[in-house]
Amino acid sequence: MTATGGIERFDAPLSGAAVIGGALRGMLRAKGGEAVLPQRALQREAGLEAEAIGAYARLCGFAPEQGVPITWPHILAFPLQMRLMLGRDFPFPAMGLVHLHNRIRQQARLNIGDRLTLTARPGRFLSHDKGQAFTLETTATRDGATVWDGTSLYLHLGRRGQGDPVPVLSVDEADRLVESWTLPANLGRRYAHISGDANPIHTSALGARLFGFRRAVAHGMWTKARAVAALSPPAPLNVAEVEVAFRAPLFLPGQVGLYAGPAGDIRDFEVRDATGARVHLRGRLTPSSGGIVAC
Numbered sequence: 001m002t003a004t005g006g007i008e009r010f011d012a013p014l015s016g017a018a019v020i021g022g023a024l025r026g027m028l029r030a031k032g033g034e035a036v037l038p039q040r041a042l043q044r045e046a047g048l049e050a051e052a053i054g055a056y057a058r059l060c061g062f063a064p065e066q067g068v069p070i071t072w073p074h075i076l077a078f079p080l081q082m083r084l085m086l087g088r089d090f091p092f093p094a095m096g097l098v099h100l101h102n103r104i105r106q107q108a109r110l111n112i113g114d115r116l117t118l119t120a121r122p123g124r125f126l127s128h129d130k131g132q133a134f135t136l137e138t139t140a141t142r143d144g145a146t147v148w149d150g151t152s153l154y155l156h157l158g159r160r161g162q163g164d165p166v167p168v169l170s171v172d173e174a175d176r177l178v179e180s181w182t183l184p185a186n187l188g189r190r191y192a193h194i195s196g197d198a199n200p201i202h203t204s205a206l207g208a209r210l211f212g213f214r215r216a217v218a219h220g221m222w223t224k225a226r227a228v229a230a231l232s233p234p235a236p237l238n239v240a241e242v243e244v245a246f247r248a249p250l251f252l253p254g255q256v257g258l259y260a261g262p263a264g265d266i267r268d269f270e271v272r273d274a275t276g277a278r279v280h281l282r283g284r285l286t287p288s289s290g291g292i293v294a295c
Contacts, residue, residue, distance in 0.1 A: 007041045007119065010083055035091040037134060041121035042080040048072070048114045056194050060225035067236030068110035071225040073118065073148045074102075075195050077138040080120035081152065082196075084136065090122075092132070092156040095199075096211065099220050100133065100166065101153035103243040108147040109236050116140045116147070123151065125163035132161030169245040171268035171282055173261035178269075179230050183218055185253040191222045218250040223271055223281050227258055231267055231285050244283035256280060 048068055056062075062069045085094040123135030133155045140148035153166065188202035200207025201217050208216045224244045232240075250256060250271070257276060260269040271281040 007043050009044065010042045010080060011044050035125070035132060036089075037091065037122040037125065038084070038087065038089040039122070040084075040089075041119050042083050043117060043119045044076075044080060046076040046116050046118055048110060048112050048116065050112045052194075053112065056225075057229075059190060059194060060222060061229035062225075062232075063229075063234060065234050065236075066229070066232055068112065068114075069225060069229065070104055070106050070110075070148075070232075070237055070240055070242060071221065071228060072110070073116065073140045074104065074138070074150055074152075074221060076116065077118045077120050077140070077150070078196055080118060081136050081138070084120060084122060085154075092134075096157065098155040098157065099152065099246055100128075100155050101169065101243075101245050102150065102221065102224060103241070104148070104150045105241045106148050106237060107239060108142070108145075109238045110147065111236075114142055116142055125161060126153065126166045127161045127163045128155055128166045129160055130155065131158040132156045133163070133166050169243060169282055169284065171261070171270065171284060174259045174268040174270040174282075176260055176262075177257050177276070178260045179258045180274075181226065181256050181258065183250070183252055183254045183256065185216070187218055187222070187252055188216050191219050195219065195221070197221070213249060213251070215251040218252055218254070220244075220246040220281065223250060224283065227269055227271055227281065227283060228285060230258055231260055231269060232287050237287055239288045241286045242283060244281055247279045247282055250280045 053068055053072055056072060056075060057069055060069065084090060118138065118140050120136060120138045123137040126133040133153055136152045138150045139146055192198040192203050197219060201211050201213055202219050203216065205216050228242055255274040257272050257274065258269060259272055260267055265286065267285045269283050269285065270279050272279050
């Protein structure tokens with residue numbers, strides 16, 4: 001079931017006051033009745049700026065020769081997604097939502113100086129044993145042509161929800177340790193400064209404990225970007241797709257390993273704890289840059 005609406009322009013920054021106010025409204029929202037995803041979209045224009053992309057790339061491990069990271073448009077669209085979830089017409093409070101799954105597809109090379117039109121809208125409901133899942137859909141166009149799209153799948157904890165079952169991402173082969181990472185305690189705050197995702201579970205131990213975590217938790221999209229940086233060829237991507245499932249929280253500070261299958265047209269990977277036993281993230285990368293280089 002959907003509500004009616006249209007496309008709204010949103011070019012102003014999402015202020016801290018707006019985030020806090022929207023979060024409080026969501027937590028105080030009356031419960032009951034059928035959940036409805038609003039049928040509206042938010043849109044903004046954004047340039048691919050070298051300084052901002054460079055700061056993001058360095059934090060996530062991308063090399064300069066890899067060009068604009070495939071995950072960067074998600075950062076540009078994140079304020080739109082947050083604005084949707086903080087809206088008065090959104091059926092669930094933004095605080096406490098769990099990011100379960102993320103898929104990104106790039107249809108053409110992204111270049112510094114490009115101007116993108118980003119559009120984010122609610123997608124559909126999906127069922128999950130632990131509550132109601134839903135998607136947020138994002139597209140990026142350049143000169144009227146779609147060059148990038150992404151789907152983020154979130155879970156509102158509660159009774160089993162409506163819709164088709166949440167997709168399950170299984171990997172066939174991700175058994176070779178490619179890299180080991182040491183994650184500092186301040187990683188969440190550094191990523192929040194660049195990404196705008198200042199969820200307290202990522203930025204402070206106290207904030208994490210308020211939501212049931214023993215320590216601050218690394219952003220899932222940082223973990224995804226870090227894995228993509230390590231597994232992508234040393235050249236800008238043209239057409240590519242990367243899909244991940246977020247499996248278990250990655251506590252800060254911490255040590256993890258990136259495991260992957262053989263380099264090729266499709267590469268499965270996992271981010272596991274220091275023992276190699278617990279999977280934090282599972283994913284599949286299908287890159288194309290005019291050549292695949294093993295790493």
